[in-house]
Amino acid sequence: MAEQSNGEHDENVAVAASRTHMPMWLFGTIIGLFGLFYAYAVWNALSNLIQTVQQYDALGVPLNALGWLLWIFAAVFPIVVYAVAVRIAAHRHAGHVALVMLAGLALVAVFWLDVVAYATLNTHALIS
Numbered sequence: 001m002a003e004q005s006n007g008e009h010d011e012n013v014a015v016a017a018s019r020t021h022m023p024m025w026l027f028g029t030i031i032g033l034f035g036l037f038y039a040y041a042v043w044n045a046l047s048n049l050i051q052t053v054q055q056y057d058a059l060g061v062p063l064n065a066l067g068w069l070l071w072i073f074a075a076v077f078p079i080v081v082y083a084v085a086v087r088i089a090a091h092r093h094a095g096h097v098a099l100v101m102l103a104g105l106a107l108v109a110v111f112w113l114d115v116v117a118y119a120t121l122n123t124h125a126l127i128s
Contacts, residue, residue, distance in 0.1 A: 021091060022092075022093055022094050022097070026094055027089075027090075027094075027097060030094060030097045030098055030101065031086055031089065031097065031101060034082075034085075034098075034101035034102070034104075034105060035082060037105055038078045038079070038081070038082040038104075038105065038108065039078075041078040041105075041108050041109075041112060042075050042078050042079060044112070045071065045074040045075035045077075045078070045112070045115075046075050048071065048074070049071035049072065049074070049075065052067070052071060052119075056127055061127045061128060062127070062128050063126060063127060063128070064126065064127060064128045066125060066126055067126030067127060070115060070118065070119065070126060071115075071119075074111075074112065074115045077108065077111055078108045081104045081107055081108050082104065084104070085100050085101050085103070085104035086101075088100050089101060
């Protein structure tokens, strides 16, 4: 009988432990580390925006509205995805937080490849 009550106690402890939230410092560390990669995506987009504007201005051909929209949205998109990923990852276990942040980063990477491909193949559509 004592073994049953001990077993029930262990199960109750396991259930209670699975319901507890992860420490805030661990959550902050995970989203902070992934935030560096998201910030790199923003920095890369801003760098390409500046280089593109300078390059086409030197040729005397400015970007049109679509060109500005494409490059500005390329810089804003990682910020939006990061905010959504943090919101989704809140109150989850550490592994789930890392997976959500990684999935968001993969989405940003695919979007970035789309932007580069579009800007490369349709340059005429981005300049006046």
